[in-house]
Amino acid sequence: MLEIRNISKHFGGIKALDNVTLSLNQNEIVGLIGPNGSGKTTLFNVICGLLKPDKGHIFFNGKEITNLSPEKISRLGISRTFQGTRLVEDLTVIENIIIATLPLTNSYDKAEELARTVINKLGIEKIGEVKVTALTHYERKIVELARTIACKPKVVLIDEIMAGLSEEEQQNIAEIMVWMKKEMNATIFWIEHIIRAMIKLVKVDRIIALESGKLIAEGKPEEVITNKNVIEAYLGITNV
Amino acid sequence: MEITNIFFIIFLSLQIGLIYGLIALGFNLLYSSTRIINITYGDFITLSGYITFWLYSLYNISPFLSLGISSFFLILFTLPFFYILEKFVLSSKNILYIEIWGVIITFGFSIFLQGTMSYLWSAQSRSYAYLDNVIDFFGVSFLLNKFLTTIVAALLIFLLYFLLFKTNIGIMLRGVIQDPELASNLGLNMRKIFLIAFIISSFIASISGVLLSMSFEINPFMGSIYLILAFVIAVVGGIGNPLGSLISGILFGFVDVIISYTIGPSLKFFIIYSLLLLILIYRPWGLMGRGVRYA
Amino acid sequence: MKKLYVNKHAITKIQTILIITVIVIAAIAGGLIYYFMTQPTQQVAQKTSIKIGFSISLSGVGAAAGTEQYRAYEIWRKWINEQGGIYVEEYKRKLSVEFIYYDDASEPARAASLYEKLIVEDKVDLLLAPWGTFIHLAIVPVIEKYKIPVVGNTAGVDIEKINELNTKYMFFTWPEPKTSAFSLTLFLEELNVKSVAILYAQTDFTVLNAKWNKQYIEEKGFADVVIYEGYPLEVTDVSGILLKVKDKNPEAVVVHSYPADAILVTSQMKELKINPKVFILGVGGQLLAYKQRFDDQTKEGVIAINNWHPDFYPESKELYNKYILEYGYNPPSHTLGLGWLSCLVLQQAIEKAGTLNPEKIREKLATETFNTPFGEVKFENQVNIKSLVVFDQWQEGDLKPVFVTKGSYPNVEKATEYKLAQLIFPKPEW
Numbered sequence: 001m002l003e004i005r006n007i008s009k010h011f012g013g014i015k016a017l018d019n020v021t022l023s024l025n026q027n028e029i030v031g032l033i034g035p036n037g038s039g040k041t042t043l044f045n046v047i048c049g050l051l052k053p054d055k056g057h058i059f060f061n062g063k064e065i066t067n068l069s070p071e072k073i074s075r076l077g078i079s080r081t082f083q084g085t086r087l088v089e090d091l092t093v094i095e096n097i098i099i100a101t102l103p104l105t106n107s108y109d110k111a112e113e114l115a116r117t118v119i120n121k122l123g124i125e126k127i128g129e130v131k132v133t134a135l136t137h138y139e140r141k142i143v144e145l146a147r148t149i150a151c152k153p154k155v156v157l158i159d160e161i162m163a164g165l166s167e168e169e170q171q172n173i174a175e176i177m178v179w180m181k182k183e184m185n186a187t188i189f190w191i192e193h194i195i196r197a198m199i200k201l202v203k204v205d206r207i208i209a210l211e212s213g214k215l216i217a218e219g220k221p222e223e224v225i226t227n228k229n230v231i232e233a234y235l236g237i238t239n240v
Numbered sequence: 241m242e243i244t245n246i247f248f249i250i251f252l253s254l255q256i257g258l259i260y261g262l263i264a265l266g267f268n269l270l271y272s273s274t275r276i277i278n279i280t281y282g283d284f285i286t287l288s289g290y291i292t293f294w295l296y297s298l299y300n301i302s303p304f305l306s307l308g309i310s311s312f313f314l315i316l317f318t319l320p321f322f323y324i325l326e327k328f329v330l331s332s333k334n335i336l337y338i339e340i341w342g343v344i345i346t347f348g349f350s351i352f353l354q355g356t357m358s359y360l361w362s363a364q365s366r367s368y369a370y371l372d373n374v375i376d377f378f379g380v381s382f383l384l385n386k387f388l389t390t391i392v393a394a395l396l397i398f399l400l401y402f403l404l405f406k407t408n409i410g411i412m413l414r415g416v417i418q419d420p421e422l423a424s425n426l427g428l429n430m431r432k433i434f435l436i437a438f439i440i441s442s443f444i445a446s447i448s449g450v451l452l453s454m455s456f457e458i459n460p461f462m463g464s465i466y467l468i469l470a471f472v473i474a475v476v477g478g479i480g481n482p483l484g485s486l487i488s489g490i491l492f493g494f495v496d497v498i499i500s501y502t503i504g505p506s507l508k509f510f511i512i513y514s515l516l517l518l519i520l521i522y523r524p525w526g527l528m529g530r531g532v533r534y535a
Numbered sequence: 536m537k538k539l540y541v542n543k544h545a546i547t548k549i550q551t552i553l554i555i556t557v558i559v560i561a562a563i564a565g566g567l568i569y570y571f572m573t574q575p576t577q578q579v580a581q582k583t584s585i586k587i588g589f590s591i592s593l594s595g596v597g598a599a600a601g602t603e604q605y606r607a608y609e610i611w612r613k614w615i616n617e618q619g620g621i622y623v624e625e626y627k628r629k630l631s632v633e634f635i636y637y638d639d640a641s642e643p644a645r646a647a648s649l650y651e652k653l654i655v656e657d658k659v660d661l662l663l664a665p666w667g668t669f670i671h672l673a674i675v676p677v678i679e680k681y682k683i684p685v686v687g688n689t690a691g692v693d694i695e696k697i698n699e700l701n702t703k704y705m706f707f708t709w710p711e712p713k714t715s716a717f718s719l720t721l722f723l724e725e726l727n728v729k730s731v732a733i734l735y736a737q738t739d740f741t742v743l744n745a746k747w748n749k750q751y752i753e754e755k756g757f758a759d760v761v762i763y764e765g766y767p768l769e770v771t772d773v774s775g776i777l778l779k780v781k782d783k784n785p786e787a788v789v790v791h792s793y794p795a796d797a798i799l800v801t802s803q804m805k806e807l808k809i810n811p812k813v814f815i816l817g818v819g820g821q822l823l824a825y826k827q828r829f830d831d832q833t834k835e836g837v838i839a840i841n842n843w844h845p846d847f848y849p850e851s852k853e854l855y856n857k858y859i860l861e862y863g864y865n866p867p868s869h870t871l872g873l874g875w876l877s878c879l880v881l882q883q884a885i886e887k888a889g890t891l892n893p894e895k896i897r898e899k900l901a902t903e904t905f906n907t908p909f910g911e912v913k914f915e916n917q918v919n920i921k922s923l924v925v926f927d928q929w930q931e932g933d934l935k936p937v938f939v940t941k942g943s944y945p946n947v948e949k950a951t952e953y954k955l956a957q958l959i960f961p962k963p964e965w
Contacts, residue, residue, distance in 0.1 A: 048425055074427030086422050088415045098408070099415045103427040108408040151427065245778060256771055297827070328553045341553065348560055354594065355564070362862075363598030367798065367828035374806055374965065383806045457798055457824040459599050465769070500775035505766040506737060 001026045001187055002047070002078075002155050007056035009042055009213075016042040017053070018213040024155065029181055029188040031198045031221065034210035035233055040191045041083060043210070044157045047189075048080050049073040060155070075103060079153035083160050083191075085140045087132045093143050094119065094128040100147045118150040122176065138169045145176055155187045156180060162194040170194070174201035195225060209233070248380045249497055255386055257493020258393040259448060261486040263466055264473035265400065266444030272417040272480035273437040275335050276325060276342035281470060282463025283353040284314055284442055288449025289458040290361060296368050303370055306450050307392070314446040315439050321349065322438045330434055350463070357460035367457040389451045396447055397486060400440075404482055409436060417480050476519055478526025488527055582626055584633040585891060587881075588653030589663035592670070595641030599794065599824075600870050601666035604689060607874025608634070608663060610858045611882075621882050624889025635659055641666070643673030650677045660891045664688035664877055668740055671705065678704040684897040686877040686884075689870060691715075691740040694944075697917055706900055706914050708876055709869075710922040712740065713944035715840060716747035718924035719789065719815065721949060722938045724757050726813055726960065728786040732762035734776060734800065735791035741817060745791045761785050768793060774803050787813040794819040797839075798828050805833060805965040812961035814838065821868045821927060821934060834929035836962030841925040843872030844936040847953050848908030851875065866934050867927075876909040883907070910941065918943065923950065928959060 002024040009017040016039045024030055032040050045051040047058060049070035058066045065073055079100075087096050097115035098108075105111045119125045124142055127135065132143060141161055148156055158177070162170050174197060180186045190204065198204050199221045207224040209217040211233040217224045224230055267281050291310040295301040301309070329341045371385040404410035416423045416433050424430050448466075452458075473492055477484030495515065499508045519527060589608070592601030612632045615621060620631035635657050639646035646665050653659045654677070662678065662685045664671060671690035678685050679702060687707045694711055710718070723731060731752060735745035742765065749760050761783040764776050773796070780788060788811040790800050797819025804814070819825060820839030845855040845867050854875050855867055865871065881896075883905045888895045905912040910923035920943045927934035935956035940947050 050421060050425065069430075070421075070424035071427050071430055074425055080425060082422070086419065088418050088422070090414050090418055091411060095411050099411050099423070099428070100426045102408055102412060103429065111408065147426070248774070252772060252774060328556065344557065348557065348564070352560075352564060355567075358594060358598065358602075363593055363602040364865075365599040365794065365822065365824035367824040369828055369830045369833070372802070372805075372828075372830060372833060374808065381806055381808055383802060386806070455802070457795055457828065461594060461596075461598055497772055497775070500766075500770075500772055501778070502775075504764060505770055505773065505775060506764075509767055509769070 001061060002189070003059040004043075004047070005057045005059070007043070007046060007053045007058065009039075009046055009051060009053050015213045017046065019056070020210070020213070020215050022208055022215060022218065024187050024189055027181060027185050027187055028205040029177065029190060029202060031195075031204040031207040032189060032191045032210065033193070033195060033198075033207060033224075033230070034216075037212075038210040038233070039213040040210055041159060042213075044080060044159055044189075044191065047073075047157060048078055071103075074151070077152070077154035078157065079148045079151040079155070080157035081141075081144045081148055081159055081161060084163075085137075085144050087140060087143060087147075089133050090131075092129050092131050093124065093135070096132055096143060097147050097150045101150045104152065115150055118146050122146050122149070138165055141165070141169075141173065142176075145173070149176075149180065149184070152184070153186060155189065158188060158190045158192075160191055160193065162192055162197045170197050170201060177202050199225070247378060249501060251380065251382065251390070253494040253497040254394075254490065255390040255493070256496060257490035258390060258397060259451060259489075260469060260473055260492050261489020262393055262396060262444055263448050263470045264477060264485040264489050265397075265482055266441040266448070267467075267470035268474035268477070268479060268485045269413070269417075269444075269482060270437050270441035271474070273413060273420075274325075274330060274342075274434050275338045275420075276329065276346065277339060277471075278441070279343060279346040279467065280321070280349045280353060281346075281441070281445055282465070282467030283350050283357075284317075284445035284463070285449040285452065285466050286357065286458065286460060286463040287317075287353065288314055288446035289453035289462075290357060290366075291446075292450045292453045293366055293368055293458060296370060303450055303454055304388075304392075307447055310450055311443050311446040314442045318438050318442040322435055326431065326434065330431075354460050354463065361460065363460055365457040365459045368453070370454055383455075385454045389454055392447070392451060396444070400444070400482070403440070413437060413440075414482075472516065476516060476527055478528040481526065481528045484526055484528030491527075582630065584631045585621060585623075585661065585885070586633050586635060586657070586659045587661050587663055588635045588650070588657055588659030590637045590639035590646045590649040590653070590665050590670075592641040592666040593638040595639075597641040597666045597670070599822075600689065601641070603865070603868060603870040604666050604874045605636070606858065606862055607854075607871045608878060610854055610861060611875055611878040613861075614854060614857060615878075615882065621885050623885060623891060625891065639665060639670065641670070643670050646670045647673045647677050650674045651681075654681045654683060661881065661885070661893065661896070663881065664690070668692055671707075672700070675700055675702050675705050678702075682897075683893040684884075684900055686880045686900065688873045688877045691743075693743055694916070694918060702917060703901075704897060706880075706917050706919070708880070708912065708919045708922065709873055710842060710924050710943065711918060712743035713747050714922060714942075714947055715924050716744050717751050717944045717947045718940040719744075719748055719840065719926075720751040720755060721940055721947065722815075722926055723752065723787055723789075723813070724755060725938070725949075726787070728758055728813060730759050730761045730783065730785040731787045731789060732780045732783060732785040732811075733760055733764075733789050733791070734762070734773070734780075735765045735817075736768050736770075736793040736796050737765045738768055738793050741791040741793050744817060748789065748791070758787070766796070768796065770796060770799065772803070773800055774807060777803050777807050777809060781807055781809050785811055787811055787815070789813075789815045791817040792819045793817065794822060794824070797822075797825055801825075801829065801833075801837065808965060810962070810964045814962055815840065815926070818869070820929075821866050822870075823865050823868075826866050826932070831929075831932035833965060834932065836959045837929045838937070839927050839929070839934065841867070841869050841872065841927045841934070841936075842923050843867065843869075843876070843909045844925055844927065844934075844953075846936065850908035854908075872909055876907055876912070879907045879909070880905050880912050920946070928956070930956060930959060 004022050007017050007020045034040050046053050098111050101111040101114040192198050207221045209230045216229045217227040270278050288310040292303050292306040295306050373384050374381045375384050473488050474485050477488030499511050591605045616631045620629040622629045637649045662683050664685050664687045668690040684704045691709045733745050735741045762780050766773050797816045815838040821841050845852040884896045884899045887899045911921040912919050913921045924940045925936050926938040928937045937958040939950040939953050941950040
């Protein structure tokens with residue numbers, strides 16, 4: 001479904017991504033792990049068009065999207081959330097979702113209708129008219145997820161959603177993600193540091209590990225987290 | 241102070257403040273959504289003033305009709321202007337690049353426009369007399385044209401408020417202003433929104449031009465004065481914050497008038513710019529806060 | 536690695552296009568500006584023409600007045616060339632007049648370097664004055680250095696300042712502030728007003744005018760100065776001061792204005808229904824924008840300070856009519872009068888000297904008396920001591936002369952030889 005081939009990206013002398021090749025299949029949840037600065041978010045930025053790769057190609061359903069603008073990529077059905085949430089602070093919850101549904105419908109009424117269905121589905125209709133600046137951390141995360149869902153994406157890129165949440169809140173979000181996979185047939189690519197949530201709550205299908213821009217492990221969750229390279233990368237031990 | 245004087249001061253402050261707020265709003269809107277510092281903005285105001293002047297003095301067309309005619313011409317004029325900027329500047333992802341080249345190109349346009357206007361119509365100042373009679377309103381006398389100018393400015397502000405805060409265009413525009421990266425990631429048609437921002441900005445410039453031409457004389461180089469005003473007021477109100485521009489414009493009007501009344505106008509600019517300096521030292525993001533995300 | 540390096544620093548395609556576009560636009564614009572702003576010069580072996588150079592403000596703050604002044608020059612050039620030119624004894628023939636001029640963008644430094652360029656590169660024979668007091672002052676060092684006289688124009692400078700300049704080549708024609716202020720005082724005295732409000736724009740010229748005006752009224756003691764207040768030039772509202780004026784209800788309101796504020800003060804006077812018996816404006820009340828801004832009924836009775844009138848002499852009327860034919864209607868503003876006055880004085884100085892030698896022309900300027908259709912001109916210590924001050928009143932949409940003085944301070948006296956219009960006094964209510 002989403003194929004990433006030999007992607008490299010440099011910032012000055014730093015290799016943020018170094019010849020990364022991977023692919024996502026229809027309707028699976030893939031975890032992406034790696035220490036800070038390993039290139040996870042850069043990979044997301046490259047996929048959704050915010051950054052142009054120096055080298056390599058990205059295909060979506062067989063069509064090359066490497067040099068398309070973010071808006072075009074988004075319209076093809078790739079949607080994302082941001083590290084630490086990113087909302088339009090001046091707008092209300094519902095407006096934040098409408099802004100994402102407008103490109104799909106081209107009609108304000110339909111866009112609002114769609115947005116309302118989504119917030120009803122996620123049970124946040126009560127805070128619909130609240131300005132997002134007044135929301136809690138958890139509510140912001142849900143709004144961002146709602147916005148992503150409202151785009152009716154085929155592929156969802158989720159960047160660190162569990163950080164700073166309670167057990168119960170993590171559980172709720174995990175349920176939403178599972179629902180997205182089952183009911184929306186979405187493919188989810190998920191950066192997360194809380195590996196427990198990945199394995200126990202969401203039960204991801206696969207995990208991919210990055211370190212210093214290189215892909216160092218890929219496979220079943222249990223295999224990857226017990227992989228020697230991955231443990232070393234996380235603990236910061238390097239073989240001399 | 242008599243009560244009628246207070247009423248007069250309020251009216252006068254509003255009259256100046258609303259126009260300044262409008263001008264700043266148009267400038268702010270364009271900059272914060274596209275990151276283009278449009279140096280030509282002031283000259284659009286001038287051009288609109290000239291259109292109004294010529295229509296009135298040659299064909300006796302009322303400046304209130306010119307509100308429409310002049311906006312139409314200016315928007316028409318904006319289209320190629322937008323197209324060039326979009327092609328060569330807005331296509332970049334680098335904000336610094338857009339800002340620098342935006343200034344260079346619009347500065348060139350500004351010189352070109354000023355030169356053309358002074359070549360065609362000469363640099364001599366012009367003016368016209370329209371509805372220049374005094375009316376009484378709650379015991380205070382006003383010039384009718386000023387009075388109507390204030391009403392038109394207020395109406396336009398309501399219209400813009402509605403547009404920005406109650407419509408989908410407004411939601412999209414504010415989204416793009418606050419976080420262009422996010423907006424493009426959500427699939428918003430950036431080109432369309434940029435075009436809308438250009439059109440709204442030119443529309444505001446043309447209305448302001450018509451209104452200003454009723455009270456003040458026009459000449460090809462007057463745009464620079466309004467450009468600086470727009471810039472200062474927008475910065476004070478907060479870049480990316482449309483309400484901030486309006487409020488700071490009205491505040492500017494009040495401070496302007498009240499200083500003239502109390503201390504006397506000779507120290508006016510000194511006081512205004514000192515206040516401005518203080519605001520920028522203690523609130524560099526502007527009075528109302530910056531609505532722009534600097535990612 | 537190497538390729539990447541190249542990619543990162545090389546100019547991208549879009550930048551190339553951009554740079555080329557900018558260069559092309561700049562080149563075209565530059566060409567156009569050059570084409571419009573300069574007259575191509577023809578090198579002629581035989582002396583058939585006099586090359587006169589000047590810089591003028593066709594853009595920037597002085598553009599409006601500068602344009603008028605430039606047009607006045609141009610009209611004079613056409614007028615004199617129609618008569619075959621200026622007779623110069625040295626060549627035993629009439630030489631036509633040719634202009635070389637540049638836009639100084641109202642910038643004094645630019646004007647100074649343009650005058651140097653005119654003298655050194657363009658090798659002009661003589662010079663005409665630029666627009667504005669501060670630009671006049673800026674070119675003084677240049678003309679002193681190359682010793683070429685300039686008959687000044689729109690430069691209102693106090694005599695003390697002129698003496699300080701220690702110039703031998705700049706001649707000032709605009710009545711210095713003391714002169715016009717004294718003349719204004721005489722006028723007010725004759726009208727027998729008892730209370731005067733003096734307002735002024737904060738520019739060197741208008742501040743001086745107001746200061747002397749107040750002093751002379753107080754010295755003569757015929758009236759009280761009840762309000763004396765200034766405002767900055769870029770003012771958008773003067774109603775604060777005007778409300779104070781309204782409280783005092785003076786018989787005369789004198790505004791030492793500087794173009795744009797003349798309109799502002801008038802419209803706010805009208806708005807606040809302030810109706811003095813006399814309302815006098817300085818610079819601005821006699822300009823086209825002022826005429827256009829107010830209908831005839833509003834303007835009726837408003838007085839503006841000037842220094843000529845086309846009804847005084849047929850030759851000035853001829854120039855004025857020629858101007859209207861060429862450029863459309865314009866009130867007989869001080870800018871036009873001063874423009875022609877300086878051209879005619881220079882012309883007469885050339886004729887009297889019989890040569891194009893700048894030093895000899897300077898000598899004539901310094902010593903001779905010139906009779907012009909804008910009054911007599913006689914320079915003493917570089918200043919015209921015969922200057923006219925004319926008070927024009929708007930009457931049925933036209934400027935009519937109502938009071939004239941001649942001579943410079945302290946020898947200002949009422950001139951009686953001119954045919955004047957009947958003064959409308961008191962000024963009708965708005």
